[in-house]
Amino acid sequence: MENRSAWLDVSAGVAGDMLLAALLDAGADLARVQRAVDAVIPGAVRTSTTTVSRAGLRATKVDVVATADDAPDRRWPAIRALLAAAALPGAVRDNALAVFARLAGAEARVHGIPAEEVHFHEVGAWDSIADVVGVCAAVHDLGITSITAGRVAVGSGRVRGAHGDLAVPVPAVLELSRGWRVVGGGEGELATPTGMALVTTLATGCTDLPDLRVASVGVGAGTRDVPGRANVVRVVVGEPESGWPPEDAAEDAVVLRANVDDLDPRVWPGVLATLLDAGASDAWLVPILMKKGRPAHTLHVLAPPERTDRLRDLMFTHTTTLGVRESPVRKTALDRCVLEVAVGDGHLPVKVGHRDDVIVSATPEYEDAAAMAARTGTPLREVLRQADAAARRAGLVQGASLPRPGSAGDLTT
Ligand SMILES: O=C([S-])c1cc(C(=O)S)c[n+]([C@@H]2O[C@H](COP(=O)(O)O)[C@@H](O)[C@H]2O)c1
Numbered sequence: 292m293e294n295r296s297a298w299l300d301v302s303a304g305v306a307g308d309m310l311l312a313a314l315l316d317a318g319a320d321l322a323r324v325q326r327a328v329d330a331v332i333p334g335a336v337r338t339s340t341t342t343v344s345r346a347g348l349r350a351t352k353v354d355v356v357a358t359a360d361d362a363p364d365r366r367w368p369a370i371r372a373l374l375a376a377a378a379l380p381g382a383v384r385d386n387a388l389a390v391f392a393r394l395a396g397a398e399a400r401v402h403g404i405p406a407e408e409v410h411f412h413e414v415g416a417w418d419s420i421a422d423v424v425g426v427c428a429a430v431h432d433l434g435i436t437s438i439t440a441g442r443v444a445v446g447s448g449r450v451r452g453a454h455g456d457l458a459v460p461v462p463a464v465l466e467l468s469r470g471w472r473v474v475g476g477g478e479g480e481l482a483t484p485t486g487m488a489l490v491t492t493l494a495t496g497c498t499d500l501p502d503l504r505v506a507s508v509g510v511g512a513g514t515r516d517v518p519g520r521a522n523v524v525r526v527v528v529g530e531p532e533s534g535w536p537p538e539d540a541a542e543d544a545v546v547l548r549a550n551v552d553d554l555d556p557r558v559w560p561g562v563l564a565t566l567l568d569a570g571a572s573d574a575w576l577v578p579i580l581m582k583k584g585r586p587a588h589t590l591h592v593l594a595p596p597e598r599t600d601r602l603r604d605l606m607f608t609h610t611t612t613l614g615v616r617e618s619p620v621r622k623t624a625l626d627r628c629v630l631e632v633a634v635g636d637g638h639l640p641v642k643v644g645h646r647d648d649v650i651v652s653a654t655p656e657y658e659d660a661a662a663m664a665a666r667t668g669t670p671l672r673e674v675l676r677q678a679d680a681a682a683r684r685a686g687l688v689q690g691a692s693l694p695r696p697g698s699a700g701d702l703t704t
């Protein structure tokens with residue numbers, strides 16, 4: 292049972308114990324999970340499961356009971372040392388360290404202190420260690436090597452803790468949300484810092500349920516039973532149907548737009564270059580006719596969500612626009628690689644777009660072809676024609692399999 296994939300339904304929120312319960316419900320072995328936790332904090336906690344009902348749905352609940360008296364040192368360096376010294380499978384240790392490091396980084400930023408000084412939450416480091424190590428061990432036990440997760444419900448309102456009254460989503464959860472899809476609303480604290488750190492560290496992306504052959508489903512209960520809303524995390528474990536993660540899967544992106552009629556046109560090429568240098572996936576102009584019959588341009592910028600703020604600032608700084616519109620979009624990109632084909636007495640790179648190793652497009656790189664044309668005195672259109680012909684001879688045609696490295700023909704990688 293190896294190389295399985297899992298998708299997490301966190302649309303009702305997530306906490307460390309809910310995620311652990313869902314994985315145990317999906318078939319992870321409780322005794323092996325307990326052994327992993329014991330390897331880090333020997334004899335400190337006992338983990339058990341019960342079957343409960345949440346808004347009429349059956350779910351597994353995990354209880355972590357402290358069996359030792361003395362409170363552990365809750366600072367991040369102490370927990371890091373415990374994990375480093377524990378006899379754990381490499382993947383379990385690495386994942387647990389990564390989750391705690393992310394949590395420590397978020398707490399450090401929220402409280403304005405170095406990560407080395409972060410104390411873990413008031414609820415107790417043992418609970419957190421049991422949840423984090425338990426989840427990482429359960430993932431390993433189920434043979435899960437890839438995880439994605441849906442949008443996270445974070446809740447609303449306020450919670451009371453050792454630091455007093457906090458707005459929901461609590462600061463650490465908001466900090467951990469960067470680049471992730473979240474939704475507010477719902478009553479109370481639906482996502483905890485530990486749950487959010489687990490999801491955003493272990494999952495490689497935020498997607499809807501992907502294409503997979505389902506092997507098992509687990510339902511993990513939260514503490515409260517709220518009528519009308521099942522307070523559960525669900526995990527779907529399976530085999531990918533068409534490659535995992537889906538290499539051409541749609542990603543979230545944002546299109547920023549501004550209509551501009553009064554910018555010196557000589558400035559535009561520099562504006563586009565600045566936006567591309569700052570991380571825009573694409574930037575382009577569309578000529579338009581504005582009110583009062585004025586010729587103008589719409590500047591479009593395709594932005595990864597985490598770059599949106601910076602790119603919006605640059606649009607205001609480098610153009611004369613007074614407003615920027617934004618729309619969320621889904622973007623699907625083919626996988627790409629660059630292969631070289633022999634042309635004349637040199638070589639030219641060809642960009643090959645492929646899906647599941649089947650070629651979809653093959654395009655000689657324009658700039659390199661132009662440079663070869665200038666160097667050799669051959670007309671550019673002739674260089675491009677020869678490059679196209681060489682690419683076809685090398686088998687770089689739509690529908691063909693991607694050549695393996697070292698395959699025969701006038702092709703180098
Ligand atoms: O103790 C600290 S520093 C603390 C900080 C924060 C921030 O958001 S900052 C939140 N909390 C609350 O602690 C409990 C336990 O969270 P777990 O992630 O350990 O389950 C939870 O209610 C947090 O909101 C504590």
Ligand code: NI
Pocket residue numbers: 398401402463
């Ligand atoms: Ni905090």
